Amino acid sequence: MSGHDDHPDVILCAGGPMLLRGDHVIEDADGTQHRTVRPISAVCRCGKSASQPWCDGTHKLIPKQRRP
Amino acid sequence: MLTPKGRGTLSETAFQAMRSSSPVWRDVLRTLPDDDDDLHITLWALHELHYRGFEDVDDALEWQPELIELRRSLEHSFEQTLRDRAPETWPDDPDFAETFFTFVADHDGPSLAGHVQRDADHEQVLELLRMRSIYHLKESDPTAWVVPRLPVRAKAALMELQFDEYGCGDPNRLHAALFARGMDECGLRPEYGAYIDDVPLEVLEENNAMSLFGLNRRLRGASLGHLAAFEVTSSIPSRRIAQGLTRLGLPAAMVEYYTEHVEADAVHEQLAVRTICGSLLDDEPQLRDDMFFGAFTCLDLEDRFARRMLEAWAA
Incomplete structure (x- = not known):
């Protein structure tokens, strides 16, 4: 595929989470599996979310240079 | 009603x-x-x-x-x-998403969520829920007016967010219905508009601003800027409110309403800023100032409401 796709399946948000479109099962570092429950989900990339593996907005509380 | x-x-x-x-x-x-x-x-x-x-x-x-x-x-x-x-000028950095998140983060106001999390008593929380019910029982409805007024990409993006707000087709997951269930379990009236006679001016202004922006096509930029600021200031406060409701032993259904918004709005803030406002600005760049005007209005009206309530509670 060439060119720009306006509707990617995965979006990496600068300084924030990874957005995932569609139905997925994510296995975390402990081996626990989590199924997505909404049409588009935000996966934590900063490691600080209290709702792992999902984003809870906590990346906004850490200094910009330490965000993903 | x-x-x-x-x-x-x-x-x-x-x-x-x-x-x-x-x-x-x-x-x-x-x-x-x-x-x-x-x-x-x-x-x-x-x-x-x-x-x-x-x-x-x-x-x-x-x-x-x-x-x-x-x-x-x-x-x-x-x-x-x-x-x-509102201020006379707005940030004009070319990276809209980064600029918008910073604009909202730099806005400093009193926090009702912090008070609920740590200090509020049972009666204060019930009062807050009655005030919030005017909007939460028609949650997302003012923004729905904007859908047919948008170009293709922003329209698809807004519907991706609204579909989640409206429960993805499941009436039990519709956010307004989650709030109604929580009201009922708290012993409060879950009917639409039930507490309108009890709310102060600041609540009327918040609700009227959303309807004003939603019902006037020329203000579609303000409506979506308001939506984006609302979503960007939702996840973390929702968690703090959920913690406060748990501290006070309020019913699980109301706690769940706020818990749902922690993860839902962590998604929605990204969609609202990037795929909704961002794509709309690609097509209609003249709406940028109104997006910031809508965002400022959201934050400013919430500050006014928070000050009013915290003063009344002497908190």
Whole structure:
């Protein structure tokens, strides 16, 4: 595929989470599996979310240079 | 829902005419609001004619020319007030998403969520829920007006967010229905608009701003900027409120409403800023200032409401 796709399946948000479109099962570092429950989900990339593996907005509380 | 109680000469005259079988519209148009409370309860009721209406008002009055004329006049006055409160210039960095997140983060205001999390008592929380019910029981509805007014990409993006707000087709997951269930379990009235007579001016202003932006196509940028600021300031406060409700032993259904918003709005804030506002600006860059105006209005009106409540509670 060439060119720009306006509707990617995965979006990496600068300084924030990874957005995932569609139905997925994510296995975390402990081996626990989590199924997505909404049409588009935000996966934590900063490691600080209290709702792992999902984003809870906590990346906004850490200094910009330490965000993903 | 029945028409609210009047709060002054204009609202009393207008609501009486709306309920009458032989209204004298001339008297309504000749009347000026006594004060902001009178103006805003009138405007709230005029907007409500476009949502679900009142049991004691004929549905046909939604498009009664005199009521539209009155609505336009009150909206004009309110919009002027909002623009007077706003800064004259907005950030103009080319990276919209980064600039928008920073704009919201740099806005410093009093926090109701922090008070609920740590200090609020049971009665204060129930009072807050009654105030919030005016919006949460029609959650996302003001933004729905904007959908047909958007170009393709922003329209698809807004519907991706709204679909989640409206429960993805499941009435049990619709956010307004989650809030209603929580109200019921708290022993509060879950019916739409039940507490309108109890809310202060600041709540009316918050609700009227959303309807003003949603119902006027020229203000679509302000509506979506408001949405984006609302979503960006939701996840972390929702968690703090959920913790406060748990601390006070409030019913699980109300805790779940706020818990749901922690993860949902962590998604929605990214969608609202990037795929909704961002794509709309690619197509209609002239809307940028109004997006910031809408965002500022969201933050400023919430500050006013928070100050009002924290002062009343001497917190």
